[in-house]
Amino acid sequence: MQITHCDKCKKPIEGNAITAGYGFLCRVELCRECGKPVDRFLKKNNLLVNKSANPKEKRERS
Numbered sequence: 001m002q003i004t005h006c007d008k009c010k011k012p013i014e015g016n017a018i019t020a021g022y023g024f025l026c027r028v029e030l031c032r033e034c035g036k037p038v039d040r041f042l043k044k045n046n047l048l049v050n051k052s053a054n055p056k057e058k059r060e061r062s
């Protein structure tokens with residue numbers, strides 16, 4: 001099993017990591033503690049990287 005490390009505090013992330021992306025090449029994964037303010041910011045600005053669903057893409061197709 002792959003262990004993801006937080007890009008900020010370098011601790012191993014337990015459970016779901018918060019993935020922040022700036023385009024496709026630059027991605028950071030944060031633990032919940034470090035990702036909390038980032039997560040709020042990203043959600044506010046619709047920048048949160050969602051691995052499972054992409055509603056924007058679905059809308060463009062239909």
Ligand SMILES: [Zn+2]
Binds near residue numbers: 009011031032033
């Ligand atoms: Zn962290």
